[in-house]
Amino acid sequence: MIKDMVPEDIVGDYKETTLELYGIGPRRILYTDIEAPYPDGRLIVSRTDPEGLITHCNKSFVDMSGYTKEELIGVPHSILKHPDIPPVIYKDLWETLKKGNKWQGFIKNLRKDGGYYWVKATVLPNVRNGEVIGYTSVRRKPSRNKIEECITQYPSMF
């Protein structure tokens, strides 16, 4: 469902690894040390269905991910998963959502070109008539201090 990353799409020197994506299987990841700064004043917004497949995304999502909207709709949100984020963070996210609660945290997202961007993410279940019909995720600009804390702490969480 998610294509492997290919060298033709990558900008700059890259490292290679394989990520095991939940419910999908292995994905070849090519990633660089190039950070895309989070644009001031913008919100990155997306929605998924209950299985985590992207159903809606706004222009800021498209711009920051480097994919086209057509490439994003219908694919798992884990297309953005970066190898530097410990799996325990995603586990906490899903456990929180499954309990019906809002999750908030700091995430490094992977771009199509192998680069990355940090976000402060908030995700919450969309409940209609008592049933979860999907999830809304909103990302905003994080403070540099918080990013530095994550850069220090996350490697020890693997």
Add this chain to the structure above:
Amino acid sequence: MPYNFTVSPDFTPDHLSGWYIFNTWLQKALGEAVHLEMYNDFKTQRDAIEAGKVDLIYANPYDASMLVREKGFTALVKPKGESDEATIAVNANNPTKSVEDLEAGVKVAITNDPDVHMMGLIMLEPADLNSANIQLNIRDNYIMVAKDLLRGESDVGIFLAEAFDNLSSVVKNQLRVLVNSQIHVIHHSLMLGPALAAKQEILLQALMDMMEDEKGQGVLKSLGFSGWEPVDQENTEFMIDLMDTLMV
């Protein structure tokens, strides 16, 4: 007994007479008596909603959740092409170049407009600022926020973007924008209460037809709108979910 209509207190003062003109149009469209009640502040308006004194409201996005999920309101339309955005500005002489240059203890002038308040505080987060480590100077309106910056009583002002744009050029020239939000998906809506539910189709059609005739266009102009866009239930639910993600 006439139905009661009200407008979110964050409307642009220039359009006050426009809402009275719109109310006259509304009575004709519905074939019913409608009383327009303008409240001076959000608290008084919320008390009126709580007391069941509001049947139709031009509501801000912050109140949409409560109106839909607790009071059974339905969003009908939003102003065409419009969204709520916030602007953060400083005195032009202030050396601050970006939000990240601001530090704890900064004095922030703001109104009690709840969605602008929320958007503004989100834009201060990259500097590790929040309501606990800044000094909030609550002012009655955005002109007072601008005056606060000009007098040096506050370091930073948070404005509804539309209100900032409507400041006189003399005032604007003495201010400098640090950041404008580009959220695009948060907006005011005209919402119908349960007592008017049976009139939903008639009113929606009349609102859509407004853009087609000369009188309707005149009414829209007096509100500063180019027209209305229909809002379906899922659009509104989505905006409510979005607002929930943003409330800390």
